[in-house]
Amino acid sequence: MLLSIGxxxxxxxxxxxxxxxxxxxAEYQGSAEYFYQLLQTDYEQWHNKIVQISGIITEINExxxxxxxxxxxxxxxxxxxxxxxxxxxxxxxxxxxDELLEETKLxxxxxxx
Numbered sequence: 140m141l142l143s144i145g146x147x148x149x150x151x152x153x154x155x156x157x158x159x160x161x162x163x164x165a166e167y168q169g170s171a172e173y174f175y176q177l178l179q180t181d182y183e184q185w186h187n188k189i190v191q192i193s194g195i196i197t198e199i200n201e202x203x204x205x206x207x208x209x210x211x212x213x214x215x216x217x218x219x220x221x222x223x224x225x226x227x228x229x230x231x232x233x234x235x236x237d238e239l240l241e242e243t244k245l246x247x248x249x250x251x252x
Contacts, residue, residue: 160247165191171206185233193228212248228252
């Protein structure tokens with residue numbers, strides 16, 4: 140009986156669905172401008188972390204948006220009712236930094252406001 144319970148719990152643990160971005164608590168909440176400054180001092184601290192940032196949309200394309208000219212966010216959902224120069228709050232995972240474009244990349248982004 141104990142072996143069966145142990146196997147069942149082990150199975151549930153190993154094959155549990157991963158947490159989504161909305162379910163994970165953000166390690167940073169604040170402005171996109173200040174977050175970009177934090178990344179300049181210590182990028183490794185923020186790599187693969189979930190952040191919630193607010194900023195101004197400066198560019199929109201099919202896959203995502205650019206905030207404050209330097210944070211590119213790949214959206215999980217289609218952007219509706221938003222235009223350039225709108226203020227937006229979103230939550231996403233920091234995945235990289237593009238040195239050529241000087242942009243921080245976030246993916247799995249979801250719109251909060």
